Amino acid sequence: MIPVAKPYLGEDEKNALSKVIDSGWVTQGPKVREFEEIFAEYTGSGYAIATTSCTTALHASLLVSSIGPGDEVIVPSLSFIATANAVLHSGATPVFVDIDPETCNMAPWKIEEAITEKTKAVMPAHQMGLPAEMDEINAVAQGQGLTVIEDAACALGSEYRGKRVGGEGNLTCFSFHPRKIITTGEGGMITTNSSEIAGKLRRLRHHGMSLSDLDRHKSGKVMIETYDETGYNYRMSDVHAAIGIEQMKKLPEIIEKRRKIAFQYNEAFQKIKCLRIPNVPPHIFHNYQSYWIEMLDDSPLGSIEVMQRLLEKGVSTRRGIMAIHKEACYSGYNNHLPETERIANHTILLPIFFSMTNDEVQYVIDGINALFSY
Numbered sequence: 446m447i448p449v450a451k452p453y454l455g456e457d458e459k460n461a462l463s464k465v466i467d468s469g470w471v472t473q474g475p476k477v478r479e480f481e482e483i484f485a486e487y488t489g490s491g492y493a494i495a496t497t498s499c500t501t502a503l504h505a506s507l508l509v510s511s512i513g514p515g516d517e518v519i520v521p522s523l524s525f526i527a528t529a530n531a532v533l534h535s536g537a538t539p540v541f542v543d544i545d546p547e548t549c550n551m552a553p554w555k556i557e558e559a560i561t562e563k564t565k566a567v568m569p570a571h572q573m574g575l576p577a578e579m580d581e582i583n584a585v586a587q588g589q590g591l592t593v594i595e596d597a598a599c600a601l602g603s604e605y606r607g608k609r610v611g612g613e614g615n616l617t618c619f620s621f622h623p624r625k626i627i628t629t630g631e632g633g634m635i636t637t638n639s640s641e642i643a644g645k646l647r648r649l650r651h652h653g654m655s656l657s658d659l660d661r662h663k664s665g666k667v668m669i670e671t672y673d674e675t676g677y678n679y680r681m682s683d684v685h686a687a688i689g690i691e692q693m694k695k696l697p698e699i700i701e702k703r704r705k706i707a708f709q710y711n712e713a714f715q716k717i718k719c720l721r722i723p724n725v726p727p728h729i730f731h732n733y734q735s736y737w738i739e740m741l742d743d744s745p746l747g748s749i750e751v752m753q754r755l756l757e758k759g760v761s762t763r764r765g766i767m768a769i770h771k772e773a774c775y776s777g778y779n780n781h782l783p784e785t786e787r788i789a790n791h792t793i794l795l796p797i798f799f800s801m802t803n804d805e806v807q808y809v810i811d812g813i814n815a816l817f818s819y
């Protein structure tokens with residue numbers, strides 16, 4: 446069976462883990478700080494704050510932006526459900542907007558239509574690793590005085606107009622779930638250029654404590670913490686961070702390999718007229734965290750049928766990105782979002798991962814070709 450995704454983990458991660466265990470310092474210690482520093486430098490951001498997941502990173506980013514009950518946050522519905530859940534958990538209301546079908550990302554021209562006097566923030570997701578049109582989104586947000594929080598769960602290493610995602614200055618949240626570009630098992634990261642916001646986020650993730658364990662440990666004098674605000678336990682452990690540090694070293698080769706596989710898929714599938722392949726605008730560098738194909742109207746097979754036939758041949762796939770507003774738990778938010786619904790219903794994700802062999806890539810291509818008699 447060819448899996449849809451597989452993390453690239455090995456001896457380096459095992460060795461790093463055993464060093465953390467031997468050190469006896471397994472959470473909020475030197476490895477978390479080192480991972481944050483490497484991450485901030487890589488993304489070109491001033492500060493990086495590690496969390497337990499992207500979902501908690503999004504939640505903390507909303508809270509630190511003073512978003513809460515009575516506020517509205519504009520989000521795409523074509524995203525993993527965590528994007529909207531984080532807004533609900535902050536007490537605010539998610540307002541769904543449709544996507545640009547070319548990129549499957551939030552359509553900047555839909556944002557203005559959705560703004561009300563309650564709107565406080567816009568939360569674009571860089572879907573499947575492809576950066577959203579940030580110049581246009583930032584311009585609308587600036588014009589209306591809105592906060593921008595980027596859901597970059599999938600977009601580590603992708604670039605928008607020559608700048609890595611996370612380096613733009615907005616609060617930007619990443620995921621290290623095993624389906625993502627690098628993994629720590631579970632984990633997340635927030636980037637920001639504001640030292641004040643970074644400080645607030647560090648306190649918020651650590652029960653609102655005024656002092657980090659590492660700073661107290663390094664200090665030569667007795668230090669007593671205070672709790673001036675109510676916080677959370679969103680702390681990443683040093684066990685996770687040690688894996689993350691090793692994964693960051695592998696990131697360039699991971700992205701290079703994924704792009705190579707994506708280009709092989711592109712070349713094969715662009716010949717099949719009833720399929721659409723991802724469109725990458727020229728000003729974007731795509732990490733190909735996911736690779737999707739869309740079954741067009743003249744396709745003889747629907748997406749579920751294609752997935753079932755591939756599964757029978759030993760190729761695992763996943764449905765395309767979900768339409769959050771179609772799930773029962775968001776039934777009260779029933780927007781009409783035709784592009785989102787079309788893409789959610791007619792796309793599937795194909796296997797793409799670092800250790801995928803050429804034979805496996807060819808097997809997937811042959812499997813798709815056979816289905817569409819190409």
Ligand SMILES: Cc1ncc(COP(=O)(O)O)c(C=O)c1O
Nearest residue numbers: 498499500525527570598620622
């Ligand atoms: C766009 C998007 N946002 C948020 C998340 C949540 O990430 P995590 O599992 O790290 O909380 C995911 C994960 O699949 C995602 O794809």
